[in-house]
Amino acid sequence: ATNYYQEFGGKAGITALINQFVANVAADKRINFYFAHTNIPALKAALVAQVCNAEGGPCAFDMNMRTIHEHMGVTQNAFNALAEDMIRAMDHEQIPTAAQNNLLAKLAAMEPQIVTR
Numbered sequence: 001a002t003n004y005y006q007e008f009g010g011k012a013g014i015t016a017l018i019n020q021f022v023a024n025v026a027a028d029k030r031i032n033f034y035f036a037h038t039n040i041p042a043l044k045a046a047l048v049a050q051v052c053n054a055e056g057g058p059c060a061f062d063m064n065m066r067t068i069h070e071h072m073g074v075t076q077n078a079f080n081a082l083a084e085d086m087i088r089a090m091d092h093e094q095i096p097t098a099a100q101n102n103l104l105a106k107l108a109a110m111e112p113q114i115v116t117r
C-alpha cells in the first residue's frame with residue numbers, strides 16, 4: 001500500500017502541516033471563535049498524533065471525536081470551513097494530491113461524529 005505517512009513528510013512534515021492548519025483556523029473569522037478557550041499546544045499535539053496515526057505512521061491515537069465535540073454545536077458550515085483551512089494548509093505544504101485526498105476522505109468520514117447542528 002502507498003505509504004502516505006512518508007508523503008506527508010513523516011512526523012516533521014505533519015507537524016509543519018498542523019502548525020499551518022491551526023494558523024489558518026486562527027485567522028478564519030468563520031470558525032475561530034470556537035477555539036477562543038482552547039489549549040492550542042494540546043490541540044496541535046493531538047492533531048499531529050491523529051494525522052500521523054490515520055496516515056499509517058507510528059503514533060497512537062484513540063480520542064473519541066463525538067465525545068470531544070458533542071457540546072460545541074459545530075455546524076455543517078463550520079465543518080466545511082475547517083476542511084477548507086486544511087486544504088489550504090496542505091497546498092501550502094505542497095502535500096501530493098493523492099495524499100491530500102486520502103486525508104480529506106478520512107476527515108469527511110468523521111463529519112457525522114462532529115457536526116451536531
Ligand code: HEM
Pocket residue numbers: 031034035037038039042043044046047050063068069072074078079080082107108110111114
Ligand atoms: C474532521 C474534523 C475534525 C477533527 C479531526 C478534529 C479533531 C480534534 C481533536 C483531536 C481535538 C482534541 C484536542 C485536544 O484534546 O486538545 C479537537 C478539539 C477541538 N475541536 Fe475539533 N476536530 C475536527 C473538527 C472540528 C470543527 C469543525 C470544529 C469547530 C469549528 C472543532 C472545534 C474543536 C475545538 C474548539 C476543540 C477544543 C476543545 C477544548 O478546548 O477542549 N473541531 N478536535
